[in-house]
Amino acid sequence: MTKQDFSKKKALLIEDMAEARIMQRKMLTDFGFTSIDIAMKAETAIELLRNTSFDVILSDYNLGNGKDGQQLLEEIRHSKLIPNTATYLMVTAETSIEMVMGAIEYQPDGYITKPFSQAVLQRRLNKLLETKDKLYKVNVALDASNYKEAIQAAKQVIKQHPALTGKCERIIGESLLELKEYKKAFSLFNKTLKNRKMPWALFGKARCYFYMNDMEKAEQNFRQLMLDNRFFVSAYDWLAKIQVIQNKIEEAQSTLIEAIGKSPKNILRQMELGNISLSINDYITAEMSFRRSVFLAKYSCYNTADVYLKHLEALARISDSGPLNPRQRDNFDSTLKKVHEFFFDNPDNKAKSYSYEIDIFLSENDLSTAKQIFEVWLSEVESNLATPPTKQQYSTYEKSFGN
Template identity: 60%
Template sequence: MIDFSQKKAILIEDMAEARILQKKMLTDFGFKSIDIAMKAESAIELLRDNTYDLILSDYNLGNGKDGQQLLEEVRHSELIPNTSTYLMVTAETSIEMVMGAIEYQPDGYITKPFSQALLQRRLLKLVESKEKLRSVNTALDSKNFKKAIEECEEIIEKYPYLEGKCHRIIGECYISLGRYSDAKNVYSTALKKQKMPWSLFGLAKTLFLMEKYVSAEKKFQQLMLDNKFFVNAYDWLAKCLIAQNRHDEAKTVLIDAIERSPKSILRQIELGKLSLQLKDYFLAEMSFRRAVFLAKHSCFNSPEIYLNHLRSIAGMASQEEVLPRQKDGFKSTLKKIEEFRLEDIDVATSTHEITIQFYLNQNDSRSATDALALWESDYQEGLAHQPSEQHKVTLDIEG
């Protein structure tokens, strides 16, 4: 049995009744140190200042970041060590929720309503595994991948049933070290013993990194046939196709991936960029519009998302007359980029350039001239770079 009295937990839950119930369960298990957060933002502050053995987080956290976006941020910012156990709690069982959460790899998730006995069994299993792998995870936290490999080999001898988990870590460590041939051998050997999705995915990813794109493509396709919800395989297949200059096929693959897991902002951005490159402005607009929506509470929020949304609508305007809702979308994104524009002279300049181009593509020279006047004003105040002579000449001709 695990002695929970020596472990520290954080409970992240916005509903008072659920908080009280879950805290009582953790107390009954033996936890003495339990911090509470009602919102993702307050949880992040606690995670910055403390190290927890257990993070028990609800998926729905009211207004602001949800549980997936919280997990996304703490993984991206490395706010939780590998030695911690992260358990996602949810009342939802939709594929969108499950796939979105799994992509950022919680150690497990449990569906409401759950009994105290079920939670205890789940925690015991997860924490026991973490305890046995503590030396490995400590090495991973310090990015000492050679040490992690050595520790994994010792654990395989001591706990043979953890062989699969250790081989998976060893393969990832070899990739991190750039030792692709060694990683390939680990995954190939694991596949011969038992065909598992992680080993096939690892082998395919290694082949890609070795620039063996055709072989990697076949492996990713095989994995997708075996498990259509292994969404990361779609991302890497798209990378393979792009490396082979098969951009239209890559676009189709990313569309399929987004249908299975639509809450991934990085995937929306990737599809948007590819669509812009292919001048599929309709799809680019849709992708970046979704990315703008997701960016509000995402750690991946950046001005480039908003600029690309503006570029996609300007591109649409060059091909056809845009609809009123698309014009409204352009204005809405202009407002959202304001905070970035005021802080970054390059963002402000790009915003002015795209705005003028949008109006010119709509044959609205009056609005374009007004936009140039605003650009000139920002330049005089030191908020943007100087407008180019090309824009001035173009507007003179249009006028």
């Protein structure tokens, strides 16, 4: 292994605990790092990443109040705040399946479990940076979304460093999928699987079948992957996609419930389960999924109005069968408050929240409050501050108010 010259590398250390921060900083200094920025919480790290390029990011999983290490990595990936050429190492004292599964979905370059020695950290960083150096041209091409160039560079790496064949084949396969060259990608994944049973190759092959519109074979391969590797949670998402296409909505719902059991912190998966549950009028499951989404959204980059409005919608649909129970009513009020606080300046959001609130008061037979909200809504429509009610809403509410 080539010994790295860390003095030329810029590091970002993200750690909320003072003792661990001091110790890890000392380790990095001992390795030769001369440029080390410190962030005690995720928000500070994001600000630093927006304005500075780092070669190495060492991030703890538990970061106190606010975003945790998984949500930080989720945002970094979503906002493309670090290039493929950078090295991201997750540090954790937690080994729960929920944590590991959640973080794996956003693909750090590696993990290191606390407590660790200076020698162990140095070995891990050396190995990761050595691999990054060998894949430098590949990663530069990927950062530029130049997939043809990435494929050529990866082929060169295979010739020069045969030990990186698996990693390079995976990059080539993913690049071919990006280029929509599904037959070539299929051939590569198939060839890999003949030599060694790699989960990523089976995942690639299954997606090729999906893109080539062979849903039966895609389903077989995703199911095989779920059997071979129960931690490959993305396979469940793709199987659910197929089931939706085949109009097997209840099966898609069951598949997503199973996936969430393995990795509950993925907000997009929770939202998908909620939407599917709404579509089959399973409002109890929908409400539970959207409630979890609201909880996850607070520190997520997917903190959008839709998350909160969907939760209100699920509760409003439950109220069609009678008044909400006290816990559900509290949840409705809490989510409505967040819509008012963060998303109420949008006319569509305003209209939706008014309609759900009216539905709740109608279910409680509180006609005067429901009517007051409707009148406020109509006055805001006149001022162009809210989208007008639909014809159906007009008709329903006027009947309910006895007009």
